[in-house]
Amino acid sequence: MSEATTAAGSASGQPTRIALLKVLGPVHVWALGVGIVLVGEFMGWNFSVGKGGAYGSLIACWVVGLLYTCVAMIDSEVTSTVAAAGGQYTQAKHIVGPLMAFNVGLYLVMAYTMLEAGDALVVGDLMKAVAGELGHADLDPRPFVVLSIALLAWLNYRGVFMTLTVNFVITAAAFLAIVILFVGVSPWEPAKVLLHKDLLVDLPYGWIGVIAAMQFAMWYYLGIEGTCQAAEEVRSAGRSIPLGTMSGMITLLIAASLTWYVAAGLMPWEYLGQAITPLYDAAKLTGSGTLQVILFVGTIFSAIASANGCINDASRAWFSMGRDRYLPTWFGAVHPRYRTPYRAILFLIPIAVVFAFQAPLDQVISFSILSGLLGYTFMSFNMMKFRKQWPLGSIKRGYVHPFHPLPAIVLLVLCIATYFATFLGYGATLVAVMAFYILASAWFVFHRYKFVRRGDQFTMPWPRPKGY
Amino acid sequence: MDAWDLLSYAAWAVSALLFIWMLADAWGVGRNFDEDFLLSSREGEE
Numbered sequence: 001m002s003e004a005t006t007a008a009g010s011a012s013g014q015p016t017r018i019a020l021l022k023v024l025g026p027v028h029v030w031a032l033g034v035g036i037v038l039v040g041e042f043m044g045w046n047f048s049v050g051k052g053g054a055y056g057s058l059i060a061c062w063v064v065g066l067l068y069t070c071v072a073m074i075d076s077e078v079t080s081t082v083a084a085a086g087g088q089y090t091q092a093k094h095i096v097g098p099l100m101a102f103n104v105g106l107y108l109v110m111a112y113t114m115l116e117a118g119d120a121l122v123v124g125d126l127m128k129a130v131a132g133e134l135g136h137a138d139l140d141p142r143p144f145v146v147l148s149i150a151l152l153a154w155l156n157y158r159g160v161f162m163t164l165t166v167n168f169v170i171t172a173a174a175f176l177a178i179v180i181l182f183v184g185v186s187p188w189e190p191a192k193v194l195l196h197k198d199l200l201v202d203l204p205y206g207w208i209g210v211i212a213a214m215q216f217a218m219w220y221y222l223g224i225e226g227t228c229q230a231a232e233e234v235r236s237a238g239r240s241i242p243l244g245t246m247s248g249m250i251t252l253l254i255a256a257s258l259t260w261y262v263a264a265g266l267m268p269w270e271y272l273g274q275a276i277t278p279l280y281d282a283a284k285l286t287g288s289g290t291l292q293v294i295l296f297v298g299t300i301f302s303a304i305a306s307a308n309g310c311i312n313d314a315s316r317a318w319f320s321m322g323r324d325r326y327l328p329t330w331f332g333a334v335h336p337r338y339r340t341p342y343r344a345i346l347f348l349i350p351i352a353v354v355f356a357f358q359a360p361l362d363q364v365i366s367f368s369i370l371s372g373l374l375g376y377t378f379m380s381f382n383m384m385k386f387r388k389q390w391p392l393g394s395i396k397r398g399y400v401h402p403f404h405p406l407p408a409i410v411l412l413v414l415c416i417a418t419y420f421a422t423f424l425g426y427g428a429t430l431v432a433v434m435a436f437y438i439l440a441s442a443w444f445v446f447h448r449y450k451f452v453r454r455g456d457q458f459t460m461p462w463p464r465p466k467g468y
Numbered sequence: 469m470d471a472w473d474l475l476s477y478a479a480w481a482v483s484a485l486l487f488i489w490m491l492a493d494a495w496g497v498g499r500n501f502d503e504d505f506l507l508s509s510r511e512g513e514e
Contacts, residue, residue: 017508084511136472143479150483157490232511323509333506335497346494349487459512 020085021339023161024234029227029244031168032312034251035305036112036223038174039119041252041259042279042299044219044365050273051425052213053204054264060210060217061256063414068221070411071376072249073401074383076242079228080398081390082460083237085341086320087228087313088375088382093324093457095386096378102326102444103437104378108229108317111371113348114364115223116310117355120148122303126277126296145356152308153349156315159338160233167308170301175255177298181283182258184291185265193286194265201269214414214421215369220256222372224248225379226309229316238398311345311352318344325451326444366426370433373418380412389465 048057075088084090089105124141131139155163185193203209227245234240263278266285275281283295319341322331335342355364387404401407422430497506 016505017510018505019509086511090511131472134472136470139472140476143476143483146483147479150486154486154490157493320511323507323511329507332509333503334509336501336506337497342490342494342497346490459510461512 018334018336018339020233020334020341021160022233022235024164024230024240026240026243026247027168028161028164029230029234029240030248030251031164031171031305032230032309033224033227033245033248034175035167035171036115036226036309036313037221037248037252037306038171038255039122039299039302039306040219040222041178041255042174042295042302043122043277045216045256045259046263046272046275046278048213048216048219048273049264049269051205051216052209052211053202054200054260054269054272056203056205056210056213057217058260058264060213061220061260064214064217064221064418065253065256067218067376067411067414067418068224068252069249070407070414071225071379072245073407074379074411075225075228076245076399077397077401078382078386079231079241079245080238081395081462083231083234083241084320084459085229085232085316087231087317088225088379089317089320090231091228091382091386092378094460094462095382095389098326098449098452098454098457099441099445100378101324102321102448103441104375105317105321105326106437106440107371107375107378109314109321109348111368111375112223112226112310112314112317113352114355114359114368114371116149116307116314117352117359118361118365118368119303119307119310120145120352120356121361123148123300123307126300126303130296142357146353148304148307149311149349149352149356152304152311153345155308156311157335157338157340157342157345160230160312160340163308163312164230167305170308171305174298174302174305175251177294177301178255178258178279180294181279181286181291182262184288185262185282185286187261194262196265199266199268200264204269208424211417211421212424214418215425218369218372218418220259221249221252222369223306223309223313224252225372225375226313229313232316236398238396242399311348314348315341315344318348324457325453326448363429366422366429367433370422370426370430373415373422374433374437376411377415380408380415383408383411389467390462391466394466395460395462 048060078091082091082094089101092104093101124145127144128139128141231237231241263272263282266282272278280295280299283291318331321327322329331344333343
């Protein structure tokens with residue numbers, strides 16, 4: 001669809017209807033999902049080593065990988081039928097109800113905007129580190145934080161195709177950096193560079209350490225569910241979303257395993273568990289200047305790709321909520337030339353900057369992770385309800401995930417385990433996050449819900465749900 | 469003042485220019501297009 005969606009032409013010749021541009025393919029969906037996540041391979045995942053040791057981190061990596069595989073399967077099926085911007089928010093609106101939808105929309109916006117702020121902070125800190133190494137101590141990182149947010153917001157404002165094409169290039173380069181590092185440490189000669197035999201020890205804190213590691217193992221995959229936000233802008237949602245999401249999940253499982261293998265073979269768990277940039281440190285330890293440069297570029301690219309994808313996703317969720325009157329309708333505007341949710345993009349810029357400058361990074365990231373986790377918990381219930389109300393055969397699905405209801409049950413159990421893990425390390429943040437969403441829900445119920453047009457909520461051409 | 473200081477100032481300046489460009493464009497769109505048209509996107513419609 002190359003021109004604005006039209007009904008009858010208006011007297012001025014201007015089309016009467018406008019819509020987001022449907023120009024994306026599976027490659028863009030992959031770039032959106034993997035782009036948001038891959039920064040977690042370059043930093044963050046390794047705190048799980050501090051909680052559970054190297055083996056504990058690997059177990060947590062695979063268990064949480066199972067959690068996200070369930071997320072990807074469930075998301076692929078539901079989004080292949082609910083092909084609209086807003087992703088899980090729109091799913092909740094159709095399958096559960098307005099209050100759930102409002103909460104899920106808010107989880108999405110908070111998770112992505114906070115992650116974007118964290119990514120921009122990483123870019124600023126990397127610039128500061130480079131300046132320090134080149135002899136300029138105490139460089140102020142703030143202008144580079146703001147520039148990252150401004151440049152990526154501008155790119156998002158100007159069109160989704162270029163935004164996600166850029167994301168594809170830099171995400172692929174960052175992934176390639178991990179593969180190059182893996183090849184560079186000669187894994188086929190175990191004792192030459194990698195010293196797993198000497199460095200790997202038993203679980204230092206036992207199995208409770210493994211559970212505690214699950215919170216940080218989420219960094220390996222956090223954000224892959226963001227592929228759903230592209231549903232209204234892909235040429236074929238039934239094909240692109242499942243293909244992009246599942247291939248993205250496979251990419252991340254490979255990247256996570258390679259990352260763990262290289263880092264655990266080069267650094268003792270006591271150091272690895274608190275390193276800021278573990279993959280860059282690993283490259284340094286190889287003594288290769290080339291690998292160091294490649295991993296530095298990979299780290300920067302991954303942070304930029306993540307922030308870029310986060311702006312895309314947060315703005316789509318905010319836009320959808322505005323369009324449905326869950327928020328002021330002003331946010332539901334589409335740019336007539338670029339066909340992007342430009343007001344949502346603009347509005348979220350200062351919020352990301354405030355998060356970046358006013359909140360501590362670990363709290364921002366914890367809030368982001370918990371918001372994501374709340375969203376995953378919703379998905380398990382949502383999937384059960386979806387299959388019950390619209391059984392297979394009742395509506396057209398682009399993808400049907402196997403073994404239902406097993407993935408939904410596994411997802412719920414692993415979410416509960418991860419809440420417990422979060423409680424062990426960030427109990428106060430967990431309570432603060434819950435309190436925030438309860439207050440926001442109260443605002444929605446007592447103030448905002450009266451503006452929502454209940455009759456307009458259900459937009460999919462589905463039959464009445466079973467038992468209605 | 470060294471190259472890093474200049475780079476910092478350039479980063480502030482470029483950021484400001486980008487923000488101003490986006491705000492000006494959004495303002496221009498609001499002036500030149502009918503609000504109902506800008507808000508006419510509908511979920512689930514091709």
